[in-house]
Amino acid sequence: MTDPACFSATGSTAVTFPSGALEDRAVVRHVRALADGYGLVCDTTPFHPEDHSWPDQPGDRGAVEYGGRVLPVVDSVIGAAHRVTGELRVAGDITVRRGDPDWTWHVVHVVTDEPWDLAGHEVRLSVDPGRRAGLSAGHTGCELVGPALNAALRERWGKEVALDSLGAPDFDKIAIVSSRIGAHGSVDRYRMSKSLRRKGFVAEGLAGELGDLEARVNALLAQWVAEDVPVTVRTDGPSIADRRHFVCAVRQGTVTAACGGTHVATTGELGRVTARLELAEDGKELVLRTSMGEMAT
Template sequence: MNSTVVTFPNGQVSGHSEIVGTVPAGDRHGLVTAETPFHPLDHTWPDQPADRGLIGGLPVVDCVTAARAPSGEVFLAADIPVRRGEDGWQWLVVHVTDTPLPVGEQVELSVDAGYRAALSAGHTACHLAALALNAALAGMWRKETRPDALGSPDFDQSAITSSSIGPFRSQDVYRLGKSLRKKGFTADSLDPVAVAAVVNERLKEWVAADVPVWIDVPGPGLTARRTWHCALPEGEASIPCGGTHVRRTSELGSVTVALELGEQSLTMDTVVSTG
């Protein structure tokens, strides 16, 4: 098997391909095609859930990343023992089904477009909210730190511990402990309500600007280093990202965040309302 060619970065939700291999997936069946529109759960940063849909008419109950070693052994998801894109390994999208299909069969692949769109909205909003949060917290840094693409101190990348994308929503959790203080961030006067108001005002402006969103796709392989871009009024923003996204900010309708301050953490819940 060669590495899977993926078409989801270009927004595809359907395709036709050959089953080129099968791999064990617990008590289910893992089907590998030469090409797929399905976005799998990423094993290194599992923020965006796997696509739903059909392969050869069968429901795809899960979709995961796998890696095939030079020896031929295949590892799934968290069991992958090497870094993403390791030379000599094949990187695969595994469509998990309850019923097997034979190698060599030509199949139609169909992604649940509504679910994909909901996840794409949640993921784009997550990136916009992170950039708006960086700007809102810029005055709380006592030391210079790495800037984001718009020039604000990159609180998001400096402090994030987890990110979870859902349909029309996301949740990001940031640490506020000793290591961040050593980097120069002071959370003593952080007012989550006031900061959220500033973030929401900026998000309102960005959605209303109706600017384009796109993914830079350097290659067709699953592990190609893709980058999210958005032509915001303040300048072009970019964030490394392997997920899916809307095409324009206006598609989001409205984006709002709520912030919750913990003892040593900050949680940001982002909600998209397209109605």
């Protein structure tokens, strides 16, 4: 293990994945043993990590190279380090909140080969481009299908609630329970609870209208893909701790959402996007499956 104080006190990991970067040179600031391998913390990285609090997009995989050695990076996760003690908590062990001034935030590159000799040295980091491309497409489709679903459900609200960036009642944000990004696809789950009904959502007759709702959602998605407009990630700063936002200007307005993931450059890259809705027999969960070709397992 490297000196913990030297890496935690110098600030959070700088990240280049918001711009689409796949390679970078970096200095290994910390090495530690994990339950399933070893974790490398660098001063900067192109690797996108899986978020511990909202694990929608899986972490990047790839490689770290140094002195003729190539170590496969099998996962990328979030780590939080105490500025004074250097204590590093990883993924599910993190209990502190972002913004706590006593902690810095890091991308932890998980490797299975012993990496102790890498500490303090400059290495080459490279992300698996095929995996990144698939997950970026899946995440972009997921960010677009939310407002498309909101628009399709607009008439099912009997009370005023928070609106999305296009001005529709934000069902996607209000009701979502989980979201999981895959290669060229995503699965979003919504809780059709009593509290949702109390907020004004009318669920009666929803099962019989799923086909019509799907058609409306898919029509909007097809329109936005055909427009082939730019997709960007707006950042508040260079580090993994800084907030990032998805931004995409379509005909109806600008879709914006807090989002820490990776994305394609334009909507046209998605090709045909298809959304499918499923309502549980008891009516308590709505599942939205979005695909651009076959989702990877």
